[in-house]
Structure formats: structure tokens, C-alpha cells
Amino acid sequence: MNSHQRLLFIIWLLFLSIDIIYADRRPHAKRVTAEHGSDLSLSCTFQEEDSDKTLVQWLYQNFTESNLSHRAHKTHWRPLFLNAQSLTPTETRYSIQQKIQQINDTSIAYSTILTLSKVNESDEGLYMCKSLSPKTIQMAYQVRVIQSLDISPKEVLISTDAIGQSSISLNCILTDSHIDQRPHDIHWWHNNKRLNANSNRLTRIIKNFTQHQFISTLFYTDEPANMAGIYICESDPLRKYISVELKSNRSSGINKKINKENF
Known part of the structure; x- marks a missing residue:
């Protein structure tokens, strides 16, 4: 399997994982306040054994969509990033940073920082980063935009x-x-x-x-x-x-x- 096929396979797995995320399994979200027009950074850190095997995805769920989907007992997440790969290339206000720090001979700390520039009310919602390897770990932020x-x-x-x-x-x-x-x-x-x-x-x-x-x-x-x-x-x-x-x-x-x- 070449690198292009591998990327397509990973993205397919990404969308498959999104489809099976339900509202009653939503991770506990940390409440975050953002000021209209400012930049907001959200970060997650995972401890891994091998950075080459690390797969981290960022997902977004709009508040309005969340309320509608809650009635249908299912949530729909929008994929933003897979590691450093943007899954929304037309959205230029999103950027990603990755940092890798060696903890010991067998473990690393993998940090990912999602930045939203010039936030507005349409950016309100749930943001989740999810590590898929070697085990699934989730962190979520509930973002609210104030004036x-x-x-x-x-x-x-x-x-x-x-x-x-x-x-x-x-x-x-x-x-x-x-x-x-x-x-x-x-x-x-x-x-x-x-x-x-x-x-x-x-x-x-x-x-x-x-x-x-x-x-x-x-x-x-x-x-x-x-x-x-x-x-x-x-x-x-x-x-x-x-x-x-x-x-x-x-x-x-x-x-x-x-x-x-x-x-």
C-alpha cells in the first residue's frame, strides 16, 4: 500500500469513526470563552510510544446542528484535521501545530494545537481532538463566543x-x-x-x-x-x-x- 492509498484508507477510517459517535457517548467538554474577533487556540497532549504511529483527528460540531441531531439521537461531527493534514482546505482561518517531546526511551508526548483566527458566532460549538493509536483518547472543548x-x-x-x-x-x-x-x-x-x-x-x-x-x-x-x-x-x-x-x-x-x- 503506497502513501497515497494509505492516506485514503486513514481518511476512510476517520469518516467511519465519525459515523459511530453518538450523543450519549459525547466526552465531557471543558467550557471555553472566546472574544469576538480574537484568535483562539485549543490544545491536546497525548502520550504515545511511537510518533510515526500517532493518528490524531480534530472534529467540530456546531451548536445548532448538535441541537437538531440530539433529537435524532445522533450527532454529526465535521472533520477538521488529521494530524497536520487539513480536511477543510477551503477554511483558511483554521491552522494546526504539532509538537513532539521525548519523555523517556519508550514514550513521547504528542501535542496538537488547533488555532481559530478571528472567531465569530458561527464558530461556537464542540471541538474534539481524538487520538486513534494505540488506544482511543478524547478531549473536548465547548466554545462560546461573546462580544x-x-x-x-x-x-x-x-x-x-x-x-x-x-x-x-x-x-x-x-x-x-x-x-x-x-x-x-x-x-x-x-x-x-x-x-x-x-x-x-x-x-x-x-x-x-x-x-x-x-x-x-x-x-x-x-x-x-x-x-x-x-x-x-x-x-x-x-x-x-x-x-x-x-x-x-x-x-x-x-x-x-x-x-x-x-x-
């Missing part, structure tokens, strides 16, 4: 000369045209430590919904020195942050500013 993720206000003034504790209030605003149908997870971090309602008695997080927005508000009270650092608003893998610097009014006449940045 934006932002933090407000853009600037907060706090005097370090104030006696006692100070307070800040930050809003993380996720804008999504389908917010009423899709709950989102938003997390807050301060200096690489995750904050939540039970972090301490000085922290409160309140969540509100509007027609097209999910708003998470962080109320944080503490000594000014303890409030310095970086605050991150996260909807995995999107992150927006603001950096806090403390300066004395008495010594410099300059207030502390919290400047909005993208992470």
Missing part, C-alpha cells in the same frame, strides 16, 4: 494616607447577545490568589444579569497596603486585569490609579 469582556471603572482613586481600611468596587462585564440562554462563569483573582464570597469577611462578590450582560461585582475592603497588586477578571481563558499601585498624597500629591489593561 466582549471588560472591567469598570477605568480608574479608581484611593489615598494611602487614609486611616484604617479602604474599599474598592470593581465590575467585570461580560457582553453576550445570548446571555439569557447561556450562564457564564466569571472568577476574580488578586495577586494570583482566587477570590470568592467565602475567601474572607472582607470580600463580597455579587452577580447580576441584564438582557445581554452578565456582571460580576467585586467589593473588597482591607488595609491599603494589602490591596496593592493585580486584580484579574477571568472567563476562561479570557482575562482582563488592572494593576494597583500605592502612592502617598502627602509625599507626592499623586493619587493611586488603577489602570485598565488587557492580559
Whole structure:
């Protein structure tokens, strides 16, 4: 069997495997948020014995198609890549990277990274990478595309000369045209430590919904020195942050500013 015949045979096996994937056997998917117009990368890593025998396929399932096919008790997956071979040559926004790292004398780590450029709402859905050799391993991502993720206000003034504790209030605003149908997870971090309602008695997080927005508000009270650092608003893998610097009014006449940045 020459290389061309072998490729055709592998592609035939690929489509055969797609036909037998049913909705009730769908792998657990990690939820991923993408911002409209941005680039999104999804990665999978498999441990193999021989890179020459590694077969990894990327598949895609549209949300709308998934809902329709669910009623028929069967899902239909669209093939994207087989290893580095594109199975949708007309779709130029998809690209693939492969990395091979030797773990020991008998094993390698095979990594594959699927990148979608300038994502839009039509890219929402399930993405699955599937290793076919030597045993079947699946990883899946549930991708949702939002309009934006932002933090407000853009600037907060706090005097370090104030006696006692100070307070800040930050809003993380996720804008999504389908917010009423899709709950989102938003997390807050301060200096690489995750904050939540039970972090301490000085922290409160309140969540509100509007027609097209999910708003998470962080109320944080503490000594000014303890409030310095970086605050991150996260909807995995999107992150927006603001950096806090403390300066004395008495010594410099300059207030502390919290400047909005993208992470």
C-alpha cells in the first residue's frame, strides 16, 4: 500500500469513526470563552510510544446542528484535521501545530494545537481532538463566543494616607447577545490568589444579569497596603486585569490609579 492509498484508507477510517459517535457517548467538554474577533487556540497532549504511529483527528460540531441531531439521537461531527493534514482546505482561518517531546526511551508526548483566527458566532460549538493509536483518547472543548469582556471603572482613586481600611468596587462585564440562554462563569483573582464570597469577611462578590450582560461585582475592603497588586477578571481563558499601585498624597500629591489593561 503506497502513501497515497494509505492516506485514503486513514481518511476512510476517520469518516467511519465519525459515523459511530453518538450523543450519549459525547466526552465531557471543558467550557471555553472566546472574544469576538480574537484568535483562539485549543490544545491536546497525548502520550504515545511511537510518533510515526500517532493518528490524531480534530472534529467540530456546531451548536445548532448538535441541537437538531440530539433529537435524532445522533450527532454529526465535521472533520477538521488529521494530524497536520487539513480536511477543510477551503477554511483558511483554521491552522494546526504539532509538537513532539521525548519523555523517556519508550514514550513521547504528542501535542496538537488547533488555532481559530478571528472567531465569530458561527464558530461556537464542540471541538474534539481524538487520538486513534494505540488506544482511543478524547478531549473536548465547548466554545462560546461573546462580544466582549471588560472591567469598570477605568480608574479608581484611593489615598494611602487614609486611616484604617479602604474599599474598592470593581465590575467585570461580560457582553453576550445570548446571555439569557447561556450562564457564564466569571472568577476574580488578586495577586494570583482566587477570590470568592467565602475567601474572607472582607470580600463580597455579587452577580447580576441584564438582557445581554452578565456582571460580576467585586467589593473588597482591607488595609491599603494589602490591596496593592493585580486584580484579574477571568472567563476562561479570557482575562482582563488592572494593576494597583500605592502612592502617598502627602509625599507626592499623586493619587493611586488603577489602570485598565488587557492580559
